[in-house]
Amino acid sequence: MESIPVEHGLILAAILFSIGLIGVLTRRNIVFVLMSLEIMLNAGGLAFIVGASRWGHAEGQIMFLMILTLAAAEVAVGLGLIIQMFRRYKTVDINVLSEMKG
Amino acid sequence: MIALFYIAAIIAVIATVAVILQTNIVHGLLYLILSLLAVAVIFYVLGAPFAAVLEAIVYAGAIMVLFLFVIMMLNLGQHTRDQERSWLTPRGWIVPSLLAAVLLGQLVNVMSQIDHELIPAQIGVMEVSALLFGPYVLAVELASILLLAGLVAAYHLAKTK
Known part of the structure; x- marks a missing residue:
């Protein structure tokens, strides 16, 4: 089978991570911020899979499974918070959360 | 491929x-x-x-x-x-894009010093699950507790008063 340079896989993960970072920093819609966080977590998982493929070990895939679990739990809690926020403020703008009063 | x-x-x-x-x-x-x-x-x-x-x-x-x-x-x-x-x-994109570009440049600079060839070898379900339910069984249990905590938290947060 042909070979792929390992740095290409890692650079792809870095590009996806940077795009996710731009999304988190730029967007004001909280749903898009959560989606960008998903992109960043996925990029981390991609780096682990590239590592697993490089060394021929299954441990990288196990770390990917842990990231998958973490992402699922994080999304459940984040979406619950979004629903609660929308119920209180009737908007998805994160700037309305600038004052944290009980 | x-x-x-x-x-x-x-x-x-x-x-x-x-x-x-x-x-x-x-x-x-x-x-x-x-x-x-x-x-x-x-x-x-x-x-x-x-x-x-x-x-x-x-x-x-x-x-x-x-x-x-x-x-x-x-x-x-x-x-x-x-x-x-x-x-x-458009103005809002400039600074985040610049910061992310600096970060990406650093990451690419570090990673381009690696020059390994990657020959994709199939690591199937059996190898992964043998490790998952062997040495990493505690991690699986902790993941299940994390998911349960996520479920309870999501239920509590989205509940109407």
């Missing part, structure tokens, strides 16, 4: 850029699903079929459907789309 890797990589990058540029949430979500499926193809090419299947089922399936349900519950209409358009000014 090697061409498949680069095609899927290009699709993943384009779809991910499209996600953060969208003003319509549902369109952004569909692009994100496309991006995740492209990453699943990359996993398959890199010799991780189990991770590829989980990426398609759990990420592109379950998590994105969860997003879709919440977007339907919020019922955001034309008003939000106009608001979104007014939020996305």
Whole structure:
């Protein structure tokens, strides 16, 4: 089978991570911020899979499974918070959360 | 196989850029699903079929459907789309893009010093699950507790008073 340079896989993960970072920093819609966080977590998982493929070990895939679990739990809690926020403020703008009063 | 890797990589990058540029949430979500499926193809090419299947089922399936349900519950209409358009000014993109470009430059600089060739060897379900239920069984238990905590927290947070 042909070979792929390992740095290409890692650079792809870095590009996806940077795009996710731009999304988190730029967007004001909280749903898009959560989606960008998903992109960043996925990029981390991609780096682990590239590592697993490089060394021929299954441990990288196990770390990917842990990231998958973490992402699922994080999304459940984040979406619950979004629903609660929308119920209180009737908007998805994160700037309305600038004052944290009980 | 090697061409498949680069095609899927290009699709993943384009779809991910499209996600953060969208003003319509549902369109952004569909692009994100496309991006995740492209990453699943990359996993398959890199010799991780189990991770590829989980990426398609759990990420592109379950998590994105969860997003879709919440977007339907919020019922955001034309008003939000106009608001979104007014939020996305070109000036707001400059500083975050610059910071991310600096970070990306550093990462690429470090990573281009690695020059290993990667020969994708298939690591199937059996190897992964033998490790998962062997030395890493405690991690599986902790993951299940984390998911339970997430379930309880989501139920509590989304509850109406």
